[in-house]
Amino acid sequence: MANILTPAVEKYLAEVVPPRDAVVADMERYAREHNVPIIGPECGRLLYLLTQISGAKRIFEMGSAIGYSAVWFARAAGPQAEVYFTDSDPKNVELAKENFRKAGLTDRVHILLGDAVELIDTVSGEFDIILIDVFKRQYPAALKKSLPRLKHGGLVIADNVLWSGKVTEPAKDDDTRGVVEFNKMVYSSGQLFPVIVPLRDGVAVCCKA
Numbered sequence: 001m002a003n004i005l006t007p008a009v010e011k012y013l014a015e016v017v018p019p020r021d022a023v024v025a026d027m028e029r030y031a032r033e034h035n036v037p038i039i040g041p042e043c044g045r046l047l048y049l050l051t052q053i054s055g056a057k058r059i060f061e062m063g064s065a066i067g068y069s070a071v072w073f074a075r076a077a078g079p080q081a082e083v084y085f086t087d088s089d090p091k092n093v094e095l096a097k098e099n100f101r102k103a104g105l106t107d108r109v110h111i112l113l114g115d116a117v118e119l120i121d122t123v124s125g126e127f128d129i130i131l132i133d134v135f136k137r138q139y140p141a142a143l144k145k146s147l148p149r150l151k152h153g154g155l156v157i158a159d160n161v162l163w164s165g166k167v168t169e170p171a172k173d174d175d176t177r178g179v180v181e182f183n184k185m186v187y188s189s190g191q192l193f194p195v196i197v198p199l200r201d202g203v204a205v206c207c208k209a
Contacts, residue, residue: 004162004164004165004198004200004201004202005198013042013199014041014042017041017042017045020041023071023099023102023103024041024044024068024071024103026099026102027066027067027068027071027099028040028041028068030066030095031065031066031068036065036066036092037065038065038066038068038069039068039069039072039133039159039200040200042199042200043069043159043199043200043203044068044069044071044072045072046197046199046203047069047072047073047076047131047157048072048073048075048076049076050129050155050157050205051072051073051076051077051129052076054128054129054153054154054155055128056073056076056077056128056129056154056155057077057078057080057081057082057128058082058125058126058127058128058129059073059077059081059082059083059084059127059128059129059130059131060084060086060120060123060127060129060130060131060146060149061073061083061084061085061086061116061130061131061133062086062116062117062120062130062131062132062133062134062142062146063086063087063116063131063132063133063134063135064085064086064087064092064096064116064133065087065092065096066092066095066096066099067085067092067095067096067099067100067109068099069131069133070083070085070096070100070105070109071099071100071103071105073129073131074100074103074105074108074109075103075105077108079108081108081109082108082110083108083109083110084109084110084112084119084123085109085110085111085112086112086113086114086116086119087113087116088113088114088115088116090113093111093113096111097111110123116134116142117134117138117141117142117145120145120146120149121145126149126150126151126154127149127150127151127154128151128154128155129154129155129156129157130146130149130150130154130155130156130157131157131158131159132146132156132157132158132159132182133158133159133160135175135178136160136163136174136175136176136178136179137174137175137177137178138178139158139178139179139181139182140178140181140182140185142182143156143158143182143185143186147189147191147192147208150208151208152208152209153207153208154207154208155205155206155207155208156186156192156204156205156206156208157203157204157205157206158182158186158203158204158206159201159202159203160179160201160202161179161182161183161196161201161202161203161204162196162198162201162202163175163176163179163201163202164201166179167179167180167183167202182204183196183204186204186206189206190209191208191209192206192207192208192209193206193207193209194206194207
């Protein structure tokens with residue numbers, strides 16, 4: 001996540017965020033030790049805030065890893081939450097199940113194993129929030145799948161949209177091309193009002209008109 005904020009600012013943000021509870025802290029520790037990509041506490045707090053402000057209850061995650069972002073969503077949305085977790089790795093699914101159990105959130109999270117972009121078709125109804133955090137080359141396809149499923153006034157949130165600053169250079173790989181195309185799509189869409197927040201690796205927050 002280089003080239004977004006200065007190291008000093010990154011360090012300051014990491015230090016100013018209050019300590020997390022034992023469950024979330026253990027997930028962060030596991031992610032560091034096993035090189036699992038998670039959104040981190042700074043972005044976790046952003047998800048929590050957006051969920052509470054919007055009153056979101058029904059949330060679909062495209063890409064959930066060990067369930068870190070799902071915990072933030074489920075806690076913010078409250079007892080009536082319906083958070084759909086997706087991941088293609090059975091090991092991640094088992095770890096996430098245990099994390100949800102420890103957090104007391106099992107009844108708020110529905111776990112789906114497989115390709116997140118395809119799994120959204122297996123769940124009926126509209127969503128208040130859709131998080132996109134899959135392989136970056138899948139971002140354009142994920143957005144196309146998400147828009148018809150998002151309620152009016154709902155949010156599409158995407159992580160890594162600054163992609164370590166590589167969006168500023170000629171794209172040399174499919175993942176960078178996917179992020180660049182996604183950013184163009186949200187800003188040219190007549191259905192969305194997007195803002196890219198330069199927090200960590202860049203978070204796009206897009207409201208559907």
